[in-house]
C-alpha cells in the first residue's frame with residue numbers, strides 16, 4: 130500500500146503520539162494487568178466523567194454492546210420508539226433485546242427524531258424512546274423529557290455521535306435515563322473501538338458494570354444475565370492519551386466546518402447544517418443535502434466525487450427501516466416516514482476530520 134494515498138476519505142482517525150503510547154504499553158507489559166477494571170480503565174473512566182461533565186461513566190468495548198446493555202439495565206420490554214435515520218446499530222440493539230422497534234419520522238432540518246411524530250406512535254405497549262443525536266446535533270431533549278414524563282416512558286439516548294456536545298453549558302449526556310457513546314475509529318473521539326454508558330446514579334452504574342462483566346457481583350455470585358462488554362487496558366491507555374488532544378481536534382473540525390459553509394454558501398441546491406444556538410458542537414460529520422434544484426442528483430454527485438478520489442459517504446442511506454429485518458414492521462412504510470426518506474435520498478457526508486487540509490476542502494468545494 131502506498132504511504133500517501135491521494136484518496137480523500139470521509140474520515141481519518143487522530144492517533145496519539147506513538148512514543149507516549151509505547152511508554153504506557155511498557156507499564157502494561159511490566160504490570161501484566163491487561164483487562165478487568167485495571168488501573169488505566171479506572172483512570173480513563175474518571176477522566177472521561179470529568180471531561181464530559183457527567184456523574185458516571187461505564188466503559189465498553191464498543192457502542193453497540195453499550196446500547197444492548199443500556200436496554201437490559203433498564204429492563205426495557207415491548208415497543209421502543211426510535212428513528213430510522215441512523216446507523217443500523219441503534220435498532221439492532223432493540224431487536225437483539227427482543228424489543229419491537231417503532232419508527233417515527235424526523236425533523237426536516239437536522240434529521241433528528243421528532244417529538245410530535247414520536248408521540249403519535251405511543252401505544253399501551255410503548256416502554257421507551259431511543260432518540261439519536263444524529264451527526265452530534267442535540268435532539269429536542271426538553272420535548273422528549275416532557276413526553277417521557279407524560280406517558281411514563283424511559284429514554285435512552287444514542288449519543289454515539291455526541292461526544293463533548295453541550296447545550297446551554299451542560300453536557301447533552303445528562304438528559305434522559307441513560308446515554309451511550311461510541312469511540313469507534315471513525316468518531317470525533319476514538320479509542321480504536323470503544324464505547325460508554327453515561328448514568329446518573331451509583332446504583333445504576335453498578336448494575337451496568339455487573340451487566341458488562343457477565344453479571345458478576347463478586348467472585349462467586351452472578352446476580353444478572355450479563356455479557357462481556359469490557360474495555361481492556363491497552364484501549365483505556367490509548368483513550369487517556371486521546372483525551373489530551375480532543376479539544377484541539379474539535380477546534381480544527383470547527384474551522385473546517387466554517388470553511389465548508391463559507392465556500393458552499395453560494396451553491397444553489399446544496400443545503401448544509403448551521404450550528405444550533407447555545408450548543409457546543411463537536412463537528413463529527415459534515416452532511417450536505419442535495420436538493421432538487423442542484424444540477425446533479427445526489428447519487429450523480431456522490432459518484433462524481435468518487436471518480437475524483439473523494440470518498441464521501443451517504444450516512445444514513447438506506448434508512449434502517451428499509452433493511453430486510455425491519456421492512457415488515459407496520460411503522461417502516463414510506464408513508465409513515467416521508468421526511469426521513471427525503472433526507473436519506475439527499476444526504477452526502479463530506480470528508481471531515483481534524484487533519485483535513487484546506488487544499489483538500491478547496492478541491493471538494495470546487496467539484497461541487
Ligand code: T4K
Nearest residue numbers: 138140141142191192193216218219289311312313314315
Ligand atoms: N449508534 C450510532 C448512531 C452509530 O453511528 C454507531 C456507529 C453506533 C451506534 C455503534 O457504535 P460502535 O459499535 O461502532 O462503537 C462506521 C463505524 O463502524 C460505526 O462505528 C459508525 N457508527 C458508522 C456511522 O460508521 P462504516 O461501515 O461506515 O465504517 P468504514 O469502515 O466504512 O469506515 C468509514 C471511513 O473511515 C473509511 O472510508 C475510512 C475511514 N477509516 C475507517 C476505519 C475503520 C479510517 O480511516 N480508519 C479506520 O480504522 O461504519
